[in-house]
Amino acid sequence: MTIGKESMKLIRELLFPIIAILAAFLVGAIVIAAIGDDPIQTYRLLIGSALSWPDGIGYTLFYATPLVFTGLAVAVGFRCGLLNIGAEGQLTIAAFATAWVGIWFANSPAWILIPLTCLAAILTGALWGTIPGVLKARFGSHEVINTIMMNFIALGLASALTQTYFKEQGDPILETGPIGSPAHIPRLGQIIPGIPARLPLNVAFLLAIAACALLYVFLWRTKWGYEIRATGANPSAAEYGGISVKKQVVLAMAVSGGLAGMVAINEVLGYRYRYYQGFSPQYGFTGIAVALLGRNHPAGVLLAALFFGALTRGGLFVDIFMEKVSKDLVLILQALVILFVAAEALFRRRIGRT
Amino acid sequence: MEDILKLSILYSTVRMATPLLLAALGGLLSERSGVINIALEGLMLAGAFTSAVVTHYAGNPWIGLLAGIGAGIFIAVIHAVACIQFDSDQVVTGTAINILMFGIPTLLSGALFGTTGSTPQIPRANLLPNAPVVIAFTLVPFVWYVLYRTPFGLRLRAAGENPEAADTAGVSVYRIRYSGVLLSGALAAIGGVYLSIGQSSLFTRNMTAGRGFIALAALIFGKWRPVQTMLACLLFGFAEAVAIQMQGVIPHVRVEYIQIIPYVLTMVVLAGFIGASRAPRALGRPYVKE
Numbered sequence: 001m002t003i004g005k006e007s008m009k010l011i012r013e014l015l016f017p018i019i020a021i022l023a024a025f026l027v028g029a030i031v032i033a034a035i036g037d038d039p040i041q042t043y044r045l046l047i048g049s050a051l052s053w054p055d056g057i058g059y060t061l062f063y064a065t066p067l068v069f070t071g072l073a074v075a076v077g078f079r080c081g082l083l084n085i086g087a088e089g090q091l092t093i094a095a096f097a098t099a100w101v102g103i104w105f106a107n108s109p110a111w112i113l114i115p116l117t118c119l120a121a122i123l124t125g126a127l128w129g130t131i132p133g134v135l136k137a138r139f140g141s142h143e144v145i146n147t148i149m150m151n152f153i154a155l156g157l158a159s160a161l162t163q164t165y166f167k168e169q170g171d172p173i174l175e176t177g178p179i180g181s182p183a184h185i186p187r188l189g190q191i192i193p194g195i196p197a198r199l200p201l202n203v204a205f206l207l208a209i210a211a212c213a214l215l216y217v218f219l220w221r222t223k224w225g226y227e228i229r230a231t232g233a234n235p236s237a238a239e240y241g242g243i244s245v246k247k248q249v250v251l252a253m254a255v256s257g258g259l260a261g262m263v264a265i266n267e268v269l270g271y272r273y274r275y276y277q278g279f280s281p282q283y284g285f286t287g288i289a290v291a292l293l294g295r296n297h298p299a300g301v302l303l304a305a306l307f308f309g310a311l312t313r314g315g316l317f318v319d320i321f322m323e324k325v326s327k328d329l330v331l332i333l334q335a336l337v338i339l340f341v342a343a344e345a346l347f348r349r350r351i352g353r354t
Numbered sequence: 355m356e357d358i359l360k361l362s363i364l365y366s367t368v369r370m371a372t373p374l375l376l377a378a379l380g381g382l383l384s385e386r387s388g389v390i391n392i393a394l395e396g397l398m399l400a401g402a403f404t405s406a407v408v409t410h411y412a413g414n415p416w417i418g419l420l421a422g423i424g425a426g427i428f429i430a431v432i433h434a435v436a437c438i439q440f441d442s443d444q445v446v447t448g449t450a451i452n453i454l455m456f457g458i459p460t461l462l463s464g465a466l467f468g469t470t471g472s473t474p475q476i477p478r479a480n481l482l483p484n485a486p487v488v489i490a491f492t493l494v495p496f497v498w499y500v501l502y503r504t505p506f507g508l509r510l511r512a513a514g515e516n517p518e519a520a521d522t523a524g525v526s527v528y529r530i531r532y533s534g535v536l537l538s539g540a541l542a543a544i545g546g547v548y549l550s551i552g553q554s555s556l557f558t559r560n561m562t563a564g565r566g567f568i569a570l571a572a573l574i575f576g577k578w579r580p581v582q583t584m585l586a587c588l589l590f591g592f593a594e595a596v597a598i599q600m601q602g603v604i605p606h607v608r609v610e611y612i613q614i615i616p617y618v619l620t621m622v623v624l625a626g627f628i629g630a631s632r633a634p635r636a637l638g639r640p641y642v643k644e
Contacts, residue, residue, distance in 0.1 A: 156617075
């Protein structure tokens with residue numbers, strides 16, 4: 001049996017991310033050993049505690065949910081040749097807007113309130129992504145700088161508005177009051193038998209999987225998706241072929257922002273039922289690692305998000321049970337994965353050249 | 355009374371502008387050589403953390419300062435090797451370094467001191483005096499002179515504008531870019547050192563709180579030029595100083611609205627509304643020698 005060209009390609013696509021992960025874990029092991037803990041034991045704890053049923057897997061899926069959204073968000077940008085490092089701001093402002101709508105229309109029935117709040121999440125995120133998209137298309141200003149700036153603007157605005165209008169009297173925490181209970185989306189444990197209802201894993205996870213499928217269809221089966229990819233592959237050729245590059249930049253940033261905004265569905269409608277300042281442990285930035293590791297493909301993003309979700313879960317146990325290593329190890333592994341994936345692009349080119 | 359208030363605003367403006375200015379000047383040297391440096395935040399954290407730890411053990415802030423600079427350079431080497439040697443995406447690598455330096459200080463402080471929150475308090479006598487303020491503001495004319503009046507500055511600008519031509523003229527683009535990035539590590543680290551053992555007396559988790567990004571904003575606002583960048587840092591420092599003074603003074607205006615002004619201004623400038631801000635032409639483009 002010979003290996004076909006397609007499966008060779010698939011093997012290569014899988015091989016490079018795995019090499020990057022192994023390299024990251026190797027450097028991580030050196031760090032762990034250097035500060036005086038046992039790398040093997042740490043890694044066993046890190047991975048092992050994420051794989052137990054039901055809590056390990058349940059929490060892994062729960063932690064993976066926002067990362068699927070931000071990973072897809074960054075991936076759409078990359079496909080159009082844009083680096084959206086503003087997912088963090090997009091999901092922050094979206095979460096705030098979602099809570100706002102959930103509080104204002106608290107007494108509406110669920111069949112109105114849930115779609116309305118979801119729409120608020122997606123549209124606010126999309127708006128926050130569109131602004132740097134338009135600025136890039138209209139004035140040529142770099143989306144990286146503008147999205148960074150808008151991360152801080154989102155945090156500042158959400159904080160100021162929460163304190164002025166939505167904070168409950170005497171609440172020491174910077175958070176809004178609760179959203180109306182009709183806006184709560186069910187936990188998976190409530191609708192699927194066999195899953196304990198105590199797990200925070202909720203319907204947003206199913207939405208995340210649906211988003212992967214939809215994005216695949218959008219990027220590879222529609223004209224818009226084709227034009228976005230053509231723009232990312234070669235903007236001047238796309239322009240020559242009659243594609244409006246500017247329009248694609250705006251569209252890609254809107255879709256990207258909307259996907260990042262969907263994090264709010266998991267956070268506000270499915271988990272905390274309010275906006276809480278600083279709820280995101282840099283989901284937007286982890287999204288960059290997820291997209292890179294997942295090769296900007298929805299299926300890869302899903303796998304990479306599960307991987308980082310598992311590390312997040314395992315990190316908590318490392319924090320508790322290891323003497324010296326803390327859960328910050330997960331951040332370091334994340335950064336190393338990004339470094340190796342980014343540097344590997346060249347590694348491949350070198351192979352290609354010779 | 356009013357005079358005192360004005361004076362204290364002036365004083366705290368300069369103090370707030372100092373770490374921004376150091377990081378921004380570092381960023382300037384890196385970006386004028388053609389390497390994007392959004393890792394300024396991480397480089398500042400490297401300096402802030404290392405100097406706090408070393409000063410705690412050594413009991414001498416000057417050794418702490420040197421160690422902080424060393425740490426900044428060390429982290430900058432990672433950025434430089436990835437971007438220059440392996441032509442990785444410069445923004446992606448910078449982001450990775452920021453994440454890395456978000457994690458490493460807390461991991462190490464957990465291992466060394468049993469708490470990931472902060473490093474031990476340093477006694478007042480062992481804190482760094484306002485030397486970084488002097489360093490920062492004397493560096494402005496110095497960087498200007500180096501950039502526009504020395505062969506090194508000419509080569510640096512050439513590497514960032516037209517590396518092919520620079521190479522043809524016999525300039526080693528790689529070496530120039532390495533020096534730009536490493537210098538940015540050293541300067542940004544001094545900014546971080548000033549935060550931890552100058553303005554404060556310990557390192558706390560994520561203590562730069564986005565200053566590396568404000569420095570980047572100031573650099574763009576200042577159109578990648580030393581004097582303008584200094585003015586931008588002073589403006590942003592002033593916004594921060596006013597925000598601190600205002601805390602709770604006017605109940606209906608939230609400080610956040612003042613704090614986001616630098617970010618909004620930067621976007622406005624970048625869009626070309628207040629005179630175009632043009633990046634070095636080869637910024638972000640890896641140079642591959644033919």
